[in-house]
Amino acid sequence: MSPLCLLHDVGAPSLGVGGSWCKHWAPPSPVQGRAEGSGRNMPRLPAAAGRAASPAPPQLPDEPVSLQAAPGGLFRLRPGDPFSGPATVVWLAVLALGFALVCEPHENLLLAESTLRRLARRLLGALRLLGPGAEALLRAGHAEALLDRLLPHGQLLFLGEAAAQALEREAPAKALR
């Protein structure tokens, strides 16, 4: 199953990356970092999607975007809302984009966080997410290839920096359009 689902949400576009679970096929919900709870008026997460969107398009950074200081966190989804079993969501915010990784209860959350950061960094580059224009929407092939390398079939991988770079080198050089 594809862990990638290109989603468009009401507030601001967010790229939902659902991985490492697949009880049934269900499109990952547009995760905008909302804390689930007792159904009362729950306070909203300081979700990146929507809050930080500035009217002017952001400058494309010259150096690779550093995600170490990017806001992120964890929260839990209860069974049935929206997935059939309980899940933990790892999220990361980069400027006005939100990335989310949906984990099963027994998965290693620290690994999920570093995987998400690595994925986000690569996706920002490969999909040109911060550029003007709509290119990102038409690069599903690149996203698929990236996910297949770093999160094959939704499996979190224990990869050091050297291993991740070795994987990158293996990827056949595709002619960039």
Added chain:
Amino acid sequence: MFTAAAEGLLKQAREIPEEELGRFVSHVAALLQGRDAGAEAVDCLQRLHLVVAATKYPRTLDGKFVELLQTVLCSPKYPEQVQVLCAAILREMSPCNELILSCDDVQDTKLLSLISSILLAQGDKKAEVSAVAQRVVKVLEGRLPEGQSFRHILPVLSNVISISPVSLAEEQINVVSKKMVDWLRYASTQQGVPQPSGGFFSNPRARQPGPVTEVDGAIATDFFTVLSLAQHYTEDQWLNMQAFSMLRKWLLCYGGEGLSTPNSDDRSEMDGSVISMVSTTSTSSHLLPPKERLREKAFEYCQRLIEQSNRRALKKADGELQKACLIEAVTILDIICKQDSSYVYRTLSSLKILHSRISGDVAFARALLPLAQFFLNHSETAAVDSDAVYKHLFTEIPAQLFHNPSLAFEFIQFCKDNSQLFTDTSSIFRQSFPNLFKFLAWNSPSLISEFVDLLPFLLDAGTAIEIFHLLLDLPCLTAALDIQLSTSCMPSARSTSLSASEKAACDPAVKPATCLEAFRHPLYKSMFQYLLRVEAAPEDSPERLIPLRQLLGSLASSPRVVQCAETVPVLLELFFSVVAEFADKPLINQLVLLVLQRSDQLYETSAFKDDVYRVLSSQLLTLCKLHPALLVELSKELLEFLASVNNIRNKEALFTHMVWAIGEYMSVSYDKRCTVEQINRFFEALEATLFEITQLRPLASIPNYAPRVITVLMTTLTKLASRSQDLIPRVSLFLSKMRMFVQSPAVTSVYCEEDREEILNRATELMNLLKMPSVAQFVFTPPVDVATTAFQRDANESLPFALRIVSRLLEGGAGFMPG
């Protein structure tokens, strides 16, 4: 992504009409069927993928086209990029009825991986999961053709286990277990050879790969693991990494007695901890059955990871990996020990050493949780006392690391997973609840729902009062933590001469100018210390914190404080609903008094106060209902509360609910001690208050009390009068004056027409009722058993209804009687 162009494209993709889509699909089909499936085909497939993915409800593409996609996928003559996109489109459309794909007889591992990903997305209606599982294991069993790799299909297996662990039969489990043993324990320790670039000048013998290294650069001392570094990796080394990545899941499913799902409660494995009859020493381990052998190798792997995590990584990412590996290793060791308790002794000693190594290092704090879990699960088996571990975890970690959102989340999950530990009041777990609330105070949005689950375990008769105060002061805690964090970030005293602000902080006579100064100021220091305490410590005089609360008011607009304040009403409601289940009468009395007392001592933000009053007032009623006699027992304090008109102005909800409760429950049918004198005392207090708020002073403006205050006071006075009938004339006289009140110019300018009419109507109805005292008595004080019929219980409906009927009767309404 934020641009209008992207929005426009997405809209286009969603709204593309069927006809146009059909034409586009035919065009793509033609491209694919033609010889040249190059860049244009790729581009079109990307667009098609967007169309299929962008709509919420699945698009149905032409059946023939879907077949074509599957053919393209399986045909080797198409470039990989095209195949990947076809697979992506087929997945987006899943579940799909026109699927003819099958993984039987597929030899190519990359293709098998793509096909499996599609089949596993079909919802397992035609046993696709089982078919995929069978095929994958078959391929893993066999010999790998040249140029192929198992790396593509091992993750498929991992996926299969998550969906349906029963898809694998025992022999297949054994086959895979054996392979995993080889991959985990016997992978090559030499670095891989780079793929030959194949140029004229390349010399395959030029570079001999060296051995793999550790994360600190040293040559590897033992077998290959995920923490071994190389420039290029061999096939078996990649499989080593993948096998470890799925090891936890595998052991959870297949490592114990019988089958489990990876997400089932780990505690079900406790029964499976039969001491293995087969020797588990390494020398004879090749005689072990596959499951036990894998367990042994997994044990060795984890021990090696623990040793490797002690090295100082040269790269930051490797350091992060070390921590993740440590957590994983400890968790897997925990699982192994649950499945075979003979491992406990071997594991315990190394984990104790590990604990003493990392307990002082905040960078490794997250690993302390699985460690503590291990000790909780297995200390008893080994008759080892691990209290020091728990004490360190609960007293030090929250205080130091409350601001780490991931640790906060995992810590609270740990508490929830071990909630039975909190039932013992004297235990270190229960006693450290003030520390636990620091996580919530700092990370409210993500942790509020977790705390809703956890709070009931923390509450009992011994902790209720302290937790009540804590909840009301939660935003103060957030502000205090903010200050604590700021002060710890400040550089420590640089020179011998103190700066002016530091001098001010030490001088008790000088008031601190900022919160930061106050932190060290002798007057405020102990208050801060109390608020930031790590253990439960009931406070006898909560008004001690008033100056601190006022000081912290300057941080009331900080987003974190605001978010925390929003969670308090939710928790307060939960608090009362849990306490209602076990509270005895003295505790209820204490809580009512505290509600009244704390209503003056709340953190000063208007939204927060309003929300808290709203919750407290409705909960006050609940408490009165549980223990109506409290009105008599606390009559002195209640009278004081009712006498102050300020209470109406500042805490209207609280006041009106209190008055209503008095009207409802102050009666001899609820408490024999409710004498006529008691009723008269309350009557007089309420009458005085009503008089004060309705008296018309010439040339003075009427303060704008909500009409509800007036009507509730009138109704309660009437109710009391119906029980002590000497008071009836006084009430009637008062009510008769309401017409004058309502029609006076001062009042017409302040209240709207509807409100004045409402007040007047209610006064008239009450007066009419009092003309028939025995009816009034019945209506207002029904005998307790009658009061439990559905009609009576609905307080909102029954009284106004009764009043209206009586009024109609008195006015001799024509046509009221049938016939």
